[in-house]
Amino acid sequence: MNIHSLHKIRLFSADLKRWVIKKLSRNSSDKYNLILNAAIKVFAENGFFYSTVSQIAREAGVADGTIYLYFKSKEDILLQFFNCRTQEVFDRFRTEVEKAGNAREKLVNLIRRHLEEFQHDRAMAIVFQSEARVKSRLNGRLDKYVKDLSKKYMDLVGEIIELGQAEGSIRKDVYISLAKRLVLGSVDEVISTWVNTGGHYDMASMAEPLVDLYFKGIGSTKTAAVQ
Amino acid sequence: MNIHSLHKIRLFSADLKRWVIKKLSRNSSDKYNLILNAAIKVFAENGFFYSTVSQIAREAGVADGTIYLYFKSKEDILLQFFNCRTQEVFDRFRTEVEKAGNAREKLVNLIRRHLEEFQHDRAMAIVFQSEARVKSRLNGRLDKYVKDLSKKYMDLVGEIIELGQAEGSIRKDVYISLAKRLVLGSVDEVISTWVNTGGHYDMASMAEPLVDLYFKGIGSTKTAAVQ
């Protein structure tokens, strides 16, 4: 009996436990999501590059090789995350926007939903905030999704602003592409701050004050009027 | 003490002087910066994790081993970038802010300088935007610099806003921490967009319109007044 054997025995009981839990709890068809969720969790903890396929497999309770039955590669997992997970989320943004009657409400709904979704799934928020901008060989394909998503978001905000201009609630002389970046940038920053400080407070309630700031600006009425 | 001793002492101090001059004048900074710049360029092209030390060495025109005379590790290069490069830049931000007389001008100066600096060194901009948020083992020490810098920036914006409130140019009821995130977030987004679209247009000229947007908001005067 050597150290190697001893180590194996220790692992054995941990594995046994995992095996029982897995057998008892799973209906064996949703492996794709099981792995994807495990991966997001692992990526959120260690970052994509410092996460290993084995870690993901362990977290998911499957064998390393199993992952390759559902994903082409480690990079593909991240790709799928950006592709389908964030698409789903974005679709819910749209629904929420459509519920509102005017530009301001639409913007509040969009941002509130955005903050809610990210607040609800912190691992997703971390991965999104951390990995979306990473410059990497993934870029070719990752960019495709990230830029697409970003564009959709921008377009959605653009539509709302144009609606507001038509309604008369938003100034006609607003430089739209700048306004869009103002919105997306500040929401992004709010989420980043939330993520970096541990994610313990309620972010969604910041939607209303944020939109208020967009509309009124920080200038005093007098100043604004004078200009 | 005889003449012989005296002579020895004279020689000694001549040698000492020569030794000190040599030690102090060797501008090892040359190669340090040579390598750092090469690394930033390579990181900007491939991303930190997909860059190899050999690539950096080739770009700098030195041997692989030479890099380890100036940096502890590959990670250390990125750390040094965030530590000294960005500190230098930030110091110039402060100078620019101090030049202006009122809050609005200070904000314009800060943002214009920010955009100018990043525009001036696109590789730096790319690395900063890409790697600063990456969740990694680096984080422990990288975060130290990134968070520190971010805090300094936030504090600077905070001071400006408070000044504006004292001046009467900024509303007293502005939720300061939100306003700060509005500013940092939108500037960040402007830079990211610039980087992602190839960095071919003039970003610095967007400082004035951006600040205008902060002050006046996007809301039409009527709406703002009504609320």
Next chain:
Amino acid sequence: MNIHSLHKIRLFSADLKRWVIKKLSRNSSDKYNLILNAAIKVFAENGFFYSTVSQIAREAGVADGTIYLYFKSKEDILLQFFNCRTQEVFDRFRTEVEKAGNAREKLVNLIRRHLEEFQHDRAMAIVFQSEARVKSRLNGRLDKYVKDLSKKYMDLVGEIIELGQAEGSIRKDVYISLAKRLVLGSVDEVISTWVNTGGHYDMASMAEPLVDLYFKGIGSTKTAAVQ
């Protein structure tokens, strides 16, 4: 609890049984020993520091990476050698000692077995003689095993000598700790010589003459008596 549930439970326990059997029966010991033996052979030829992991892998007929499934590092291989291989051998020493009835026979059995074991596995002998004393960073952990083993051996010899003194076959005024070093040192030297000269002659047969020398000394009877 219905029939369906019952069926599931039956299947479950069948699976559980299969899983446990599989886990326990995999004889990973095979490859562990395959690699360990290959390493000992390579170490014996080149010395630990001049042996490369690739050489060991080639000798074992596995890929370089495979080695790291069974050993933490190159150093760990040497550590495992000292830990388990030499422990096994030492246990056989003890058994051999217990077989004998008196001190002299015990000493002969111990030494004969010692010489036999090393003679039987020349690579082991070489590695043991060469690497056990090496001053290195390994020392921290290597020493643990080597000193422990050395102490056990010393204690065993000490017990035998004390037994001899009780029996009356060994002088009461013998400085025990010196006598122990006499025994261990000379056996060590006999093995070293055997190793260095190519290991072609029978070492085990030297046990009896050696012990004879210990007991009678080199002095002529007359001299001994006179003193």
Next chain:
Amino acid sequence: MNIHSLHKIRLFSADLKRWVIKKLSRNSSDKYNLILNAAIKVFAENGFFYSTVSQIAREAGVADGTIYLYFKSKEDILLQFFNCRTQEVFDRFRTEVEKAGNAREKLVNLIRRHLEEFQHDRAMAIVFQSEARVKSRLNGRLDKYVKDLSKKYMDLVGEIIELGQAEGSIRKDVYISLAKRLVLGSVDEVISTWVNTGGHYDMASMAEPLVDLYFKGIGSTKTAAVQ
């Protein structure tokens, strides 16, 4: 001013001190021995393989390159140690042996001197005990010296034993080559133990008891007589 600069400045004062000490204390001709001694000290601390040429240079207060003016390579330093240092020591053994009148005294003188020399220079003792047996590519040339030295020692002991037999103080039926290994092995073991336990006690005084043990053996007179 970055971390790199700071580090350099810290090193500067250490270097300055070293430079002054060196200039003041040395007569610049005995570099060979200066380096050799420094190397022995470093080898004793870290072992040959974990010692770097830079460490030796620092310990000697010379530049790395200077070492190669006096030694062909790192290995050559160890070689020179075994070649000249131990030869010198061995020559003193011979002188000591010649001083004595009979075999027993000669043996005591030899061993006492041996223990004294090693006790006097612990670093030498450590390096000799640790590195002499290391199986390495050095072997080709290192062995030459080590084996030669070992043979000389063995021959010296052999001569003494033969003298003793002629004198009548040593049994005629002693298996000489075994007796030689008994002597060398036990002295070696005594030194190893002394080195490993920190080298704080007086080893030289063990020469007399050791030789006593060689002559009288451990057996009780009665037993010895009976056999």
Next chain:
DNA sequence: AATGAATGAGGTTTCATTCAT
């Protein structure tokens, strides 16, 4: 479909040695 032992390419890093000053 699921497994996980085995693979081996390729990365980071060290350090003995050289050579221009």
Next chain:
DNA sequence: GATGAATGAAACCTCATTCAT
């Protein structure tokens, strides 16, 4: 002779991926 910055070969080790079971 002396220096020490620069070199680059070569080592250890990791881990994404494969494939026989």
